[in-house]
Amino acid sequence: AVSGYDLLKHYHEFVGANLGAFVIGFIVAFVVAYLTIKLLIVFLQRFTFVAFGIYRILFGVWLLMI
Structure with missing residues (x-):
C-alpha cells in the first residue's frame, strides 16, 4: 500500500522512457x-x-558443539 501511495505521489517521474521500463519490470x-x-x-x-x-x-x- 505504501509503495502504491508513493507511486501515485511521484507519478510525474514515470513518463516517457521510465514508464516503459517500469511496466516491463512490473510484469x-x-x-x-x-x-x-x-x-x-x-x-x-x-x-x-x-x-x-x-x-x-x-x-x-x-553449532552448539563448536
Whole structure:
C-alpha cells in the first residue's frame, strides 16, 4: 500500500522512457513471483520438511558443539 501511495505521489517521474521500463519490470516481477509460488506449492505437495528438519537439528547441534 505504501509503495502504491508513493507511486501515485511521484507519478510525474514515470513518463516517457521510465514508464516503459517500469511496466516491463512490473510484469517480469509479477510473472516470476507467480511461477515461484506455484513451484513452491507443487514442491510442498510432493515433499515434506522432514529432511529439512533433520538437517536443521544436526546443524544446530553442530553449532552448539563448536
